[in-house]
Amino acid sequence: MPDWLAILVLILLAALALQILRRARLRRQEKTWLPPELAGATLAYAEQEFRIEQPFPLVARVDRGYLAGGMIYLLELKTRRAPRVYPSDIIELSAQKLALGASGQRVSDTGYVLIQEPGTRRFQITRVRLMDAQRIAALARRRKALLFGDTPPEAARHAGLCRKCAYLAECPSPRVGR
């Protein structure tokens, strides 16, 4: 066997070994946060976009959708220092459920918010109950009414949100002093 061919074979074998090791490391890492009920699930969607026209024109991109028992379980990734789930996470996942459900796929009422601590490989997963289609449609109608000036907007629930807001100077009545 010529030397160059032996070197090429060695490089390919080394790359193959690296690939196997990487996959094993990723699988181990995934096992640390994947909930037991999704342990045997198939990953059906990753960064998949869904578009619907009814009950209102909506576009949603699913971070991950796992298929288990003929049902899709949605998972949303967030990077946060505190492993806290916010109402906006539930709304986002529920809108994804509405968009994906319209394609004829059965989607579970249970979703997951996976929180990654920034700059680390530490994850924490939280199971959440998703909102139904009527509530999401009502939210979309309210948003439209807000934008048309038909209804007054509500302020942020927490002062902390105002403190970090880029529109603090222009906000008519923030919860914190400027």
Next chain:
Amino acid sequence: MPRRRSYVTATQLAQMGVCERRILLERQYGKRSTAEQRSATNRGDAAHDSFFAHAQALHPRVQTSLPRRGCFIATAVFGPDAPECAALRRFRDRVLRRHRLGLGFIALYYRLSPPVATALARHPALAAVVRAALVPLARGAAWLTARMGTRRA
């Protein structure tokens, strides 16, 4: 002329759970963010990229709307429309695909190249070394396929 449909995104709807006033302020003054928010967005984007790369590595057949980025080493170092990529693609189709050994090499290369391409995208210095090494290979491939074409003509 038909009116274009205006879609609301799941992310825009999610803002309703943060602050409704902000939605109106954003419309009035344009999209704005603090340095802290921009930094958080960048961190989030990087985490999503990595999360997606992991999904592809573990589940290659997963359905996605995103292009399967960085699948090939030459694409990662030269860019998808570079002449070197075109030369290597021609070499793959006209030379390698005609032989059983070549087909085996292509299959192996397709399995191994995505993590290498991802690593090259992260390390520009390494990408420069690989680019330098691939240039003569691409030129050789171009010369060989051109010669084959002349012979056939």
